[in-house]
Amino acid sequence: MAKILILGGTVEARQLADMLAGDERFELIFSLAGRTSNPLVPKCEVRSGGFGGADGLADFLEDKGVDILVDATHSFADRITQNAATASAATGTPCLRLERKAWVREAGDDWAFVASVEEAAQHLPKGARALVTVGRQEIEPFFDRLDIKIIARMIEPPEKKPLAPHKVLRNRPPYELQDERMLMRIEHISHLVSKNSGSEATAAKLQAARELQIPVIMIARPDAPRLPTAHTAQAMARLIEETI
Ligand code: NAP
Numbered sequence: 001m002a003k004i005l006i007l008g009g010t011v012e013a014r015q016l017a018d019m020l021a022g023d024e025r026f027e028l029i030f031s032l033a034g035r036t037s038n039p040l041v042p043k044c045e046v047r048s049g050g051f052g053g054a055d056g057l058a059d060f061l062e063d064k065g066v067d068i069l070v071d072a073t074h075s076f077a078d079r080i081t082q083n084a085a086t087a088s089a090a091t092g093t094p095c096l097r098l099e100r101k102a103w104v105r106e107a108g109d110d111w112a113f114v115a116s117v118e119e120a121a122q123h124l125p126k127g128a129r130a131l132v133t134v135g136r137q138e139i140e141p142f143f144d145r146l147d148i149k150i151i152a153r154m155i156e157p158p159e160k161k162p163l164a165p166h167k168v169l170r171n172r173p174p175y176e177l178q179d180e181r182m183l184m185r186i187e188h189i190s191h192l193v194s195k196n197s198g199s200e201a202t203a204a205k206l207q208a209a210r211e212l213q214i215p216v217i218m219i220a221r222p223d224a225p226r227l228p229t230a231h232t233a234q235a236m237a238r239l240i241e242e243t244i
Pocket of ligand 1: 007008033035049057076078
């Protein structure tokens with residue numbers, strides 16, 4: 001039986017765990033950072049909280065006798081991905097990467113690429129009314145700008161309530177095209193700010209921006225270590241079979 005540690009925090013990570021959980025060839029440990037209240041978890045052993053850096057993760061891999069490490073964390077969670085690669089090299093545990101494909105620009109898109117949330121916040125022109133979809137931990141640089149209006153959409157509320165004219169809309173994906181269109185029209189959105197997560201559940205905002213000719217400020221993915229990669233849970237299940 002192969003012991004697999006799945007580093008989660010994405011829909012795909014949970015899909016993979018659900019897919020492998022009933023398979024008697026595998027014993028799973030599913031790991032979460034512990035940031036979300038009431039996360040959806042698969043039917044397998046689940047642990048929560050950091051490991052204590054790459055060294056802590058390497059110790060965990062050895063203590064538990066993990067055979068394969070699957071990094072299925074979000075493309076913008078670059079610290080844990082780097083730690084996974086380092087711990088894998090230190091212990092000789094194969095590390096596989098499950099990561100959605102990035103979105104690509106299509107005809108009719110007006111995208112500006114930036115490297116960070118700070119750069120995205122600075123890129124917005126004075127007077128902009130921006131729909132910002134980066135999440136509560138990265139919203140501060142946008143709220144610091146008082147010469148623009150930020151409509152920040154997020155799952156959990158930010159730690160600090162924003163000052164007027166900004167506002168927070170709490171919602172959870174998936175989002176439908178008709179709702180995205182309506183939101184952008186009602187709020188008179190002039191710019192959309194997004195990370196390039198590549199998620200199907202949140203892609204409708206890009207179609208709505210395309211239709212309404214709203215410029216998009218797209219935050220590019222951080223550099224990541226090169227690892228054997230699959231883009232879907234199904235493809236990762238095949239990659240695991242080839243690796244054991
Ligand atoms: P990060 O900056 O790469 O990680 C920070 C620290 O959190 C890591 O060093 C690690 O602590 C711990 N950690 C992260 N993922 C973990 C996991 N699956 N299991 C155990 N510990 C984990 O990550 P982040 O950007 O804060 O994201 C945190 C979690 O939210 C990730 O699991 C990610 O998949 C999910 N998420 C992130 C985003 C995003 O935009 N960043 C979006 C959606 C979901 P130690 O060093 O102590 O081990």
